[in-house]
Amino acid sequence: METNYTINSIFHIAKADFLQRIRSYYFLITLAVCVFIIYSFVPAIDAGYRIVSLGNYRGFYNSAWIGSMVAMCVPFFTLLGFYVINNAVKRDIDTGVGQIIATTRINRIQYLSGKLLSNFAVLLLMLTIIAFMTVVMFLLRGETSKLELGKLLLPLFILTVPAMFILASLALFFDSIKILSRGGINIAYFFLWIFIVSSALWSPYTDVFGVNTCLNEITKSVSASHPDWNGQSGTGILISGSQASCKVFIWEGMKWTPGIFLQRIFWMCAAFSLVLLVSLQFNSFDTVETKAKRRRTWWFMKGQTVLPEHDIAPMRIRYRDLPVAKARFSFIKLSVAELRLMLKGRAMLWLLLTAGLWIASVFTPLNIAYKYFLPLLWFLQTLILSTLGSRELANRCNEYIFSAASPLQRQLPATFSAAVILMLTLAIPVLLRVFFSGNFYGVYAILTGALFIPAFAIASGILTGGSKLFEVTFTVIVYGILNGVPFFDFTGAIKESHETGIAHYLLAITILLVILAFTGRKYQIRNAA
DSSP, rough: HHHHHHHHHHHHHHHHHHHHHHHHHHHHHHHHHOOOOOHHOOOTSSSEEEEETTEEEEOOSHHHHHHHHHTHHHHHHHHHHHHHHHHHHHHHEEEEEEEEHHHHOHHHHHHHHHHHHHHHHHHHHHHHHHHHHHHHHHHHSSSSSOOOOOHHHIIIIIIHHHHHHHHHHHHEEEEEEEEOOHHHHHHHHHHHHOOOOOOTTTTTGGSOOSSHEEEEHHHHHHHHTTTTTTOOOOEEEEEEETTTTTTEEEOOOOOHHHHHHHHHHHHHHHHHHHHHHHTTTTTOOOOOOHHHHHHHOHHHHOOOOOOOOGGGGOOOOOGGGSOOOOOOHHHHHHHHHHHHHTTTOOHHHHHHHHHHHHHHHHHHHHHHHIIHHHHHHHHTTTTHHHTTTTTHHHTTTTHHHHHHSIIIIIHHHHHHHHHHHHHHHHHHHHHHHHHHHHHHHHHHHHHHHHHHHHHHHHHHHHHHHSHHHHHHHHHHHHHHHHTOGGGGGGSSSSSSHHTTTHHHHHHHHOOOOOOHHHHHHHHHHHHHH
C-alpha cells in the first residue's frame, strides 16, 4: 500500500509539473528555437559556415553523418534546456503550492523524484522534436536517398538522452539549493556549462555531455582511411568558405562499444547523486527555520527596544488636525528614490567587487580598463538591473504601483533614469580617459551602452514578466566581449566593432526597446485597472 502511494505521488507530481510547463508560451518558443537550431546546424554544402570541420575533407551527407552532426549539437541543447526547466521548485514556492505539498504525506525524496522525472520528460519531448527535425533535414540536405533510421537517430538517443538526464539532475540540484539567488543560478550555470564543454577537450573521461564522442571516432576513421588528411577538426559555428571544394569522406556510423555506454551511465549516476545530496538539506518548504535565521541578531544588538514617549502615537487623531495635503511631484527625487531602491540590501561582496573594479579602471592601462574592466563593472550589476521590469509583478504590488498618478509618465522613466545614472557613474573613469584620448566614437559607444543595457533589462522584464531573459542574454554578451566578439561590443573597445559602427545599431535597438517597454507597461496598466 505504501509503495503504491509513493509511486502515485511521484507520478502525479511529475505529471502536474510537466503539463504546466508544456502549456506555456515559453515552451512553444523553445521548440521553435530547437527547430531553428537543427535547420541551421545541418548547413548546405555551399553554406559559408560549418558545424563539423574536418580540414580539407567534408562528410558525405548520408544518414550516419547527419545523425552524428545533430548529436554533436548537444552542448547547445543543454544550454537552452536548462533555462526551460530550472525553476520547478522555486515556482512552487512562489505560487504557494509548496506549502500545500508540505502538509501532505509526500516526503522530500518523493517530491524531488517527481520534479526530476518532470524535468526529464520535458527534455525528452524537446528531443522528440529534434529527432523529427533530424529526419526532415536528411530529406532536405541528404546526398543519398537511402534513409537508415538506425544510423540517423542512434547517435542522438544514445548520447543526447543521457545528457538530458544529467541536465535534468543539474537543474534540480541548482533549483533546490539556497546559496544562490535565481539570477545567480542563471549566471552560474552558464559558466559551469562553458567549463563542462571545455573540459570535454581534455579527456574522454571528462566528457560529461558526450560532446566529443562522435568527433573522436570520426577523426580516427578519417585518419585511417585518408592519409592526406591535414589533421584539422573541430565543432561549433565555424565561419569558412564553401565545402564544395573539399574532398569527400564517407562516414559509416559509430561503433557502439561498452565503454561508451559505461561512460554515459557513470555520468548519469554522478548527476543523480547530486539530487540525493541536495535532498538531505531540502526543507520541504518549511520557512519557519529560514525566517528564524533572518531574525537572529548579533549579541550587541540584542535586547528589547522601547520607543520613547514622544514617538507614541496619540490614541485619537482628528481629521481637521491633519496638515493640508499638497500635490507635489519631483522627477529628480523619484529617480533618486528608484536608485536607492535598486541599491538597497546589496551584499558586501558586490560592493567590494564593484569598488575594486571602479578603482582599477582609474589606474590600469586604458586598453585593459576599456575592454575588460568596464564590461565587468556593468556585468556585476546584472542582478540589480534584471528585476527592474518585473519587480512589480514579482512582489505582487503592481496594483499599487499602476494605480498611482501617471505611472507610465513618471515611474517608468524614473526607473530608466536611475539605471542609466548607475551605468554612467560606473563608467566615469573609463569615459573620461577615452574622451581625453581623443576617441570620440568610444565616448559615443559608452554612452550608447549605458542606455542600451537598462533599456534591454527593463523591456525584457516587462515583456517576459521575469528576469531570466536578460540575465542569460547579457551574460552571453559580456562573455562574447571579453573574448573579442565585435558583434556584441556595446563599449566600442573592439577595433572591428568601431569599423562596422556597432554603436549605431545599438542606438537603434535601444530606441526600439524603449518603445517596447512603454508599450508593454501601458498594456499592464490597462489590465491592472
